[in-house]
Amino acid sequence: MRVIKVIIAFILWVVLDVQLGKREHRKNHRTLPFEATKGDYRFYKNGSPLFEDLFEEVSQAQDQIDVYYYLIRRDKVSLKFLSLLKMKAEEGIKVHLIVDRMVSAPLRREYRSLKKAGVSVSFAETPRFPSFFYTLNRRNHRKMVVIDGAIGYVGGFNVGREYIGKSSEFSDWRDYHLRLTGSIVRDLHRIILDDWAYTTGEVLPSVSYREGGEYPFQIVAFDGIGAENTFLTMIKRAKREILIGSPYFIPSKKIQRELLDALDRGVKLHILLPLKRDHALVKEAGLPYLQELVLNGAHAHHYNAGFYHAKIIMVDQEAADIGTANFDRRSMFLNKEVNISIFDQAFVQHLRNEYFKDIESSIYFDKQEAASPSFGTKVKIQLARPFRGVL
Incomplete structure (x- = not known):
């Protein structure tokens, strides 16, 4: 009984700790926007x-x-x-x-x-x-x-x-x-x-x-606030193509809905991720979102020529955003990050060319694989579920 009380007290302490931390974070965040x-x-x-x-x-x-x-x-x-x-x-x-x-x-x-x-x-x-x-x-x-x-x-x-x-x-x-x-x-x-x-x-x-x-840029310093809105704005603006590259893919619910909406309106979506992982369960934490997108028409690729750690989102060959923010909830809601928005079309095209070169060194994640994960993968998905926000 004493052990149970200690466990309950610890859980309550962690819950209170996190709530206090979130409140302080939202009140005093240091997001720095620039012109x-x-x-x-x-x-x-x-x-x-x-x-x-x-x-x-x-x-x-x-x-x-x-x-x-x-x-x-x-x-x-x-x-x-x-x-x-x-x-x-x-x-x-x-x-x-x-x-x-x-x-x-x-x-x-x-x-x-x-x-x-x-x-x-x-x-x-x-x-x-x-x-x-x-x-x-x-x-x-x-x-x-x-x-x-x-x-x-x-x-x-x-x-x-x-x-x-x-x-x-x-x-x-x-x-x-x-x-x-x-x-x-x-x-x-x-x-x-x-x-x-x-x-x-x-x-x-x-x-x-x-x-x-010579070239137009815009820099943004996120503080666990702002990255999600930046990604949402780019996704909503897309008319033809969205290219996402990230070592980790754990989108927020809002972003997942916008990506599905983009697919519904005929936007071609490519997602480039590493085949190898550098943290336990991080791949499985985002797999349900990737599966849903692939089954709705997205193209997913796993880089197999090393470790893919680049962070990029490009829209319609017109704008790109690169920097330190991963396409995951930790970067969107916890970490301090810095990203650069790029508007020069020649540079954006160069980045797009590099992106598709890396796709040539990748393994395609098709609908059949998305629809039928192994039993072990299903178990890992459930184990990863509570930790999606911090992986």
């Missing part, structure tokens, strides 16, 4: 050229380096990056590094060394009472670097050897990342400034920005 602006870009889909360019430009920084990463691994690639930050701080460059409290904590010894060298280091999203369980699940999932106020990097790549295809488990790693210059860098930097102020209570030094750029 459309201009910039120039370089697009990456593989980690090796990305890290080569990023590391070189960090090494050439003259004034200030501001970094936020959700995840920095402990391996040769990550340690090289941290060594560069340390070297620049020892040269007298102002260096600020924020990492997620939960997932990047194992590098504590390296962080102490960075601080000793003059790097300002902070940890984002520390769980706190009275809503410990809710804040434990509220992660800052952004990946951003701004160098001298002139160059910005943002997208899906964290830092580690697995992102250059050196993982024995995943082999090649597909993701999308941007190098940005021009006016849009000011907006990207404002997000890092806000993250730093929220985490530390301090204001980062100001920098000089370089205005201009």
